[in-house]
Amino acid sequence: MAIAPRYCPHCTQALVRGIPSGDTHERLFCACGYIHYINPKIIAGCIIEREGRYLLCQRAIPPKPGTWTLPAGFMEAGETTEDAALREVWEETGVRADIVSPYSIFSVPKISEVYIIFRALAVEETGEHGPETLTYRFFDPDDIPWDEIYYPAIRQILERYILERKAGVYGMYMGNDDTGKVHFMR
Numbered sequence: 001m002a003i004a005p006r007y008c009p010h011c012t013q014a015l016v017r018g019i020p021s022g023d024t025h026e027r028l029f030c031a032c033g034y035i036h037y038i039n040p041k042i043i044a045g046c047i048i049e050r051e052g053r054y055l056l057c058q059r060a061i062p063p064k065p066g067t068w069t070l071p072a073g074f075m076e077a078g079e080t081t082e083d084a085a086l087r088e089v090w091e092e093t094g095v096r097a098d099i100v101s102p103y104s105i106f107s108v109p110k111i112s113e114v115y116i117i118f119r120a121l122a123v124e125e126t127g128e129h130g131p132e133t134l135t136y137r138f139f140d141p142d143d144i145p146w147d148e149i150y151y152p153a154i155r156q157i158l159e160r161y162i163l164e165r166k167a168g169v170y171g172m173y174m175g176n177d178d179t180g181k182v183h184f185m186r
Helices: 081-093 152-167
Strands: 016-018 027-029 041-050 053-059 072-074 095-108 113-125 133-139 173-176
Touching: 041 081, 041 095, 041 152, 053 081, 053 152, 072 081, 081 095, 081 113, 081 133, 095 152, 113 152, 152 173
Parallel strands: 041 113, 095 173
Antiparallel strands: 016 027, 041 053, 041 072, 053 133, 095 113
16 A cells, blocks of 8 residues: 655645545645545456457466466556556566457455456467566366466456357446455446
């Protein structure tokens, strides 16, 4: 979690904690009018498909190195969510992809994160991957290491996607992980 500033970046007075006038949340603020907002981080990623197989990368870094996940990561300032998702896929797996459509948005309020997952198709594979990845692989659905997927919400999204692919009908899902289980609404 980011360390909160102690002084106003505009006038250098000490910030106070409270509810600023006209606001509804407790925040750090200054008499000069500056309010320090702490906003959620956005994680963007893709379900990458190639010939009915799905791309997963094995984590090389904490948390939980050695587990598998979809390629995804933090959005950078100045990026679109689509650009962030494709950059993360490239950095983590060396795979270039084209986004087909958005697929899922879910919130994890306990850690102040929002995940945006896109459907995408692989268009180029370099065989190289970035330092955050031990290895990557395209899996047939029956060969996915389901019990080694890092985050339960990612597993749920991928399971739902594979069922929908078989049916040939895709939804757009929203949900949250406040209770430890993602509840999707169509």
